[in-house]
Amino acid sequence: MSEPLVVVGNGMAAARLVDELAKAALGRYAIAVIGDEPRLAYNRVLLSSVLAGETASHDIELRPASWWRDRGVTLKYGCVATEIDVGRREIKIANEESIGFSRLVLATGSTPLRLNVPGADLAGVHTFRDSRDVDLLLTLAAQRKRVVVVGGGLLGLEAAYGLAKAGASVTLLHLMDRLMERQLDAPAAELLKSLVERKGIRILLNGLHGKTRVEGIELTDGRRIDADAVIFAAGIRPHTALAKAAGIPVGRGIVVDDCLQTGAPDIFALGECAEHRGICYGLVEPAYEQARVLAQHLAGHAAAYNGSVVATNLKVSGVSVFSAGDFIGAEGSETIVLNDVRHGTYKKLVIADGRLIGAVLVGDVGDALWYLELIRGREPIARIRNRMMFGRLLALPSEAA
Numbered sequence: 315m316s317e318p319l320v321v322v323g324n325g326m327a328a329a330r331l332v333d334e335l336a337k338a339a340l341g342r343y344a345i346a347v348i349g350d351e352p353r354l355a356y357n358r359v360l361l362s363s364v365l366a367g368e369t370a371s372h373d374i375e376l377r378p379a380s381w382w383r384d385r386g387v388t389l390k391y392g393c394v395a396t397e398i399d400v401g402r403r404e405i406k407i408a409n410e411e412s413i414g415f416s417r418l419v420l421a422t423g424s425t426p427l428r429l430n431v432p433g434a435d436l437a438g439v440h441t442f443r444d445s446r447d448v449d450l451l452l453t454l455a456a457q458r459k460r461v462v463v464v465g466g467g468l469l470g471l472e473a474a475y476g477l478a479k480a481g482a483s484v485t486l487l488h489l490m491d492r493l494m495e496r497q498l499d500a501p502a503a504e505l506l507k508s509l510v511e512r513k514g515i516r517i518l519l520n521g522l523h524g525k526t527r528v529e530g531i532e533l534t535d536g537r538r539i540d541a542d543a544v545i546f547a548a549g550i551r552p553h554t555a556l557a558k559a560a561g562i563p564v565g566r567g568i569v570v571d572d573c574l575q576t577g578a579p580d581i582f583a584l585g586e587c588a589e590h591r592g593i594c595y596g597l598v599e600p601a602y603e604q605a606r607v608l609a610q611h612l613a614g615h616a617a618a619y620n621g622s623v624v625a626t627n628l629k630v631s632g633v634s635v636f637s638a639g640d641f642i643g644a645e646g647s648e649t650i651v652l653n654d655v656r657h658g659t660y661k662k663l664v665i666a667d668g669r670l671i672g673a674v675l676v677g678d679v680g681d682a683l684w685y686l687e688l689i690r691g692r693e694p695i696a697r698i699r700n701r702m703m704f705g706r707l708l709a710l711p712s713e714a715a
């Protein structure tokens with residue numbers, strides 16, 4: 315008989331886990347997925363495209379209903395898991411129903427942070443995390459509202475771009491002195507800022523500590539920006555409440571070992587809710603790597619997750635951006651830089667001990683994956699160093715031929 319395996323969360327990590335598990339151990343588990351959101355798992359990354367009007371909401375579904383049915387998965391969507399009884403191996407869902415499990419996987423993702431400023435809970439203050447948020451933002455944009463987006467990381471830029479494209483008048487506020495400070499160095503961030511401003515988005519850096527009200531935002535320097543709505547896109551917090559209440563060890567995320575096992579027997583966690591070796595990843599690629607390892611482990615094969623080299627390869631507000639590894643350059647490293655502001659291109663390669671250890675690209679990201687392979691593979695680069703900046707084709711003409 316199949317063992318009951320319950321997955322909490324119907325996001326990207328959960329969908330990939332079921333996919334990998336169906337390949338690695340079809341029939342071994344009777345899988346049930348409990349998901350808060352009232353729709354089939356979808357590609358959350360593409361919410362930005364839906365907001366920007368480039369993709370239809372129904373086109374971002376990861377798998378059709380028949381795919382889940384064919385794999386015998388029970389889907390309980392629009393349904394919140396409220397309590398885990400670790401001892402009895404049961405999980406409660408909102409309508410008081412209990413589901414038993416032999417193995418449990420927590421894939422609860424993250425919740426968006428609301429800054430701790432007065433007014434943060436007022437009506438008219440929103441976040442950007444799921445498809446319900448996108449519907450709301452599209453309504454604001456259709457009404458040509460004045461919107462302030464708080465947060466100049468990936469999410470904030472995507473929200474600002476989408477809202478502006480859909481017709482809203484957008485101001486973007488960022489607490490730090492440069493955009494995407496976790497992915498970009500100062501020149502790259504400056505170039506991105508100017509490219510985004512060309513799309514009609516006003517950007518204010520280094521500002522917010524003041525009061526937030528639905529009629530506007532006050533900055534510490536006394537300036538006031540009138541607004542009909544405020545969107546917080548200033549970071550995420552792993553969704554750990556369910557695990558914590560069950561006594562499962564939690565740090566910033568749900569703490570897992572190299573098999574994605576939590577501190578409780580037969581309970582696992584993966585994706586944005588998990589903390590592995592002190593790191594909570596906020597990107598989809600590590601979640602997919604974890605899904606592969608966990609599926610192998612659940613199928614009874616030896617597998618270990620050793621962490622991910624994080625790379626960002628995205629279109630931010632319509633501008634291509636890539637960063638990976640140590641892109642700032644620690645002491646003792648060397649950098650090669652190409653900066654063509656007029657053509658909107660910036661490239662920086664960071665080298666240490668004869669190897670590529672980091673890269674930032676803005677504008678032209680055609681060789682991003684090659685640079686990422688070089689960083690991950692820790693290959694010596696002496697023979698290609700003088701041509702490496704100009705891409706794989708010029709650096710390795712014989713391989714390209």
Ligand SMILES: Cc1cc2nc3c(=O)[nH]c(=O)nc-3n(C[C@H](O)[C@H](O)[C@H](O)COP(=O)(O)OP(=O)(O)OC[C@H]3O[C@@H](n4cnc5c(N)ncnc54)[C@H](O)[C@@H]3O)c2cc1C
Nearest residue numbers: 323325326327349350358394395422423585586596597598
């Ligand atoms: C607009 C946007 C753009 C993004 N762009 C990129 C990008 O370009 N590149 C990139 O790598 N990453 C991007 N990300 C991040 C990426 O989407 C996440 O890393 C990924 O979705 C994480 O998958 P997950 O399954 O861990 O979490 P999620 O996809 O958030 O899924 C978690 C699910 O669990 C549900 N849940 C939580 N608690 C419960 C409960 N108690 N009961 C039932 N269900 C529950 C939630 O409702 C949610 O549906 C973006 C995110 C957003 C919002």
